[in-house]
Amino acid sequence: MRAQRSEPAASRAWSGLAPRAPVMEVFASLQGEGHFAGEAQVFVRLFGCPLRCRWCDTPGSWRVPLEPRARVGPAREEAGLATPFEVATWVARVEPGRPRTVSLTGGEPLLYPDFVRALKALVHPRRVHLETAGAHPRALAAVLEAVDHVSLDLKLPADMDPPVPLAGASEAVPASESEWAALRRSTLALVRERDACGKLILSGDRAPEAFEPLLDDVAAFASELPLYVQPVTSVNGVPSPTPAALEALVELARERELTVRVVPQLHRVLGIP
Numbered sequence: 001m002r003a004q005r006s007e008p009a010a011s012r013a014w015s016g017l018a019p020r021a022p023v024m025e026v027f028a029s030l031q032g033e034g035h036f037a038g039e040a041q042v043f044v045r046l047f048g049c050p051l052r053c054r055w056c057d058t059p060g061s062w063r064v065p066l067e068p069r070a071r072v073g074p075a076r077e078e079a080g081l082a083t084p085f086e087v088a089t090w091v092a093r094v095e096p097g098r099p100r101t102v103s104l105t106g107g108e109p110l111l112y113p114d115f116v117r118a119l120k121a122l123v124h125p126r127r128v129h130l131e132t133a134g135a136h137p138r139a140l141a142a143v144l145e146a147v148d149h150v151s152l153d154l155k156l157p158a159d160m161d162p163p164v165p166l167a168g169a170s171e172a173v174p175a176s177e178s179e180w181a182a183l184r185r186s187t188l189a190l191v192r193e194r195d196a197c198g199k200l201i202l203s204g205d206r207a208p209e210a211f212e213p214l215l216d217d218v219a220a221f222a223s224e225l226p227l228y229v230q231p232v233t234s235v236n237g238v239p240s241p242t243p244a245a246l247e248a249l250v251e252l253a254r255e256r257e258l259t260v261r262v263v264p265q266l267h268r269v270l271g272i273p
Contacts, residue, residue, distance in 0.1 A: 019083070019084060019112065019114035019115040019117070019118045020081050020082060020083055020115065021046050021081075021082065021087075021109075021111075021112040021115040022046060022047040022048060022064045022065070022068040022080050022081050022082075023044065023045070023046055023047070023068065023070035023078075023080045023081075023082045023087060023090075024045045024046060024047045024060070024061050024068070024070060024071070024080065024106075024107065025043070025044075025045045025070060025071040025072070026042065026043070026044050026045075026070060026071070026072045026073070026087065026090040026091060026094055027042070027043055027071070027072075027073060027074070027094055027273055028040070028041070028042050028043075028073075028094045028095055028096055028100065029041065029043060029267065029272050029273050030266065030267065030270070030272060031101075031103060031266070031267075032265050032266040032267030032268065032269075032270075032272075033131075033151070033199060033228070033230060033263065033265060033266070033267075034131075034151045034197050034199055034228050034230075034263070035149070035151065035197040035226060035228065036101070036129065036149070036151075037228075037263050037266050038266060039101065040100050040101075041100050041101045041102070041103045041129070042091050042094055042095060042100045042101070042102050042103070042126075043102075043103045043105055043273075044087055044090075044091065044102060044103070044104050044105070044119075045058070045061060045105050045106060045107060046061070046104070046105070046106045046107040046108070046109050046111070046112060047061055047063070047064045047065065047068055047080070047106070047107050048061070048062070048063075048064045048106065048107045048108060048111050048112075048166055049061060049062050049106055049107045049108040049111075049133075050108070050135070050163045050164055050165050050166050050169065050173045051108070051133055051135060051155075051160055051163055051173065052160055052161035052162065052163060052164060053133075053155065053159055053160050053201075054159055054160065054161060054203075054236060054238050055159065055201060055203055055232045055235055055236065055238040056235075056236075057233065057235050057265075057268075058106075058107075059236075061106050061107040062107070062164070064166065065080075067079075067080075067081075068080030068081055070082060070090070072090045072093060072094060073093065073094045076093075078090070084115055084118040084119040084122050085122055087119060087122075088119065088122035088123050091123055091126070099125065099126050100126065101126060101127040101128070101129055101148075102119075102123050102126050102127070102128050102129065103129045103131060104116060104119075104128065104129065104130050104131065104147075105131040106131070108132065108133055108135070108136070109130060109131070109132060110130075110132050110135075110136040110139040110140055110143070111136070111139070111166065111169060113139040113142045113143050116128075116130070116143045116146055116147065117142070117143055117146040119146075120146040120147070127148040127149065128146065128147045128148055128149075129147065129148060129149040129150075129151060130143065130147040130149070130150050130151065131151045131153075132150065132151070132152060132153065133152075133153045133155060134152045134153065134154070134183070134184070134187040135171075135173055135174065135183060136171045137171075137183060137186045137187050137190060138170070138171055139170070139171065140187060140190055140191075141190055144190065144191075144194065148195060149195045149196065149197075150191050150194065150195070150196040150197075151196070151197055151199065152187065152188075152191060152196060152197065152198050152199065152225075153198075153199050153201065154184065154198045154199065154200055154214055154218070154227075155180075155201065156206065156210055156211065156214065157174075157176070157177045157180045158206070158210065159201065159203065159206065162175065163175060181213065181217070184214065184217055185217055185220075185221050188217060188218060188221035188222040188225070189221050189222070191222055191225065192221060192222040192224070192225070193222075193224065196222075196225060197225065197226045197227070197228060198218060198222075198225050198226070198227045198228070199227075199228050199229075199230050200214070200227055200228070200229045200230065200249065200253075201230050201232060202229055202230070202231055202232065202241045202245060202246065202249055203232040203238050203239060203240070203241060204232065204234075204238070204239030204240050204241045204242065204245070205238065205239060206241075207245075208245050208248040208249035208252055209248075209252070211249060211252060212252060215252055215253055215256050215258065216256070218256070218258060219256040219257070219258060223256075223257070223258065224259075225258075225259075226259045226260075226261070227253055227258055227259065227260040227261075228260075228261055228262075228263045229246060229249050229250060229253075229260060229261070229262045229263070230262075230263060230264065230265060231246060231262070231264055231265075233264070233265050233268045246262050250262060
């Protein structure tokens with residue numbers, strides 16, 4: 001097994017080889033979360049994320065390997081530090097039929113804004129959807145015109161362990177609740193009146209009332225943003241919420257006249273990637 005060293009590979013992705021990005025996998029499946037749950041898509045998962053969400057179901061994407069390898073489809077493996085052109089060819093290769101929307105996920109795709117911008121033209125006429133934690137507002141502003149939809153995780157700082165910065169990253173990761181609140185407001189302002197949705201991840205050890213400051217920010221900065229309450233699929237010792245907790249969080253959103261639905265992780269329900 002290759003050593004998981006993050007600093008050298010992350011630095012290479014941002015430096016002379018840009019706009020390459022470290023690709024973990026490219027595969028076709030059904031979108032399991034958010035506004036487009038159930039839609040046939042191709043997923044491009046990138047290595048690298050400074051956040052440490054306790055309920056993360058893809059912790060293997062956190063660190064950038066020294067020599068990343070990309071799984072393309074069910075069996076093929078390629079050198080993972082890839083150009084947008086290489087990734088566009090992999091997208092076409094894994095599609096079982098007509099072109100599909102491309103979902104950029106991770107990890108955190110906003111670590112590689114040049115890559116995201118360059119990929120858009122190469123996969124045309126496919127839509128490009130961005131799945132992000134929203135912790136990099138400058139990068140988000142830089143890629144907004146290159147993506148067709150933003151799926152924004154609205155995270156509680158209490159649900160995260162201390163961040164682990166990646167070498168070469170251009171934006172510092174928030175650490176305190178006040179830093180997260182300021183970042184969240186700027187991110188919500190960026191997606192206001194755009195094709196976007198917000199996801200609220202609710203676990204069994206988190207009270208719905210903890211989301212009230214977050215919901216207040218949505219109401220103030222992007223009141224038209226549709227929200228999807230996503231119950232945690234029990235992972236890493238983090239329990240799933242009760243139906244009563246889900247109902248309570250929905251009502252807190254409705255009290256603020258926000259559009260909200262509960263959508264479980266469809267891919268977990270169906271047992272697909």
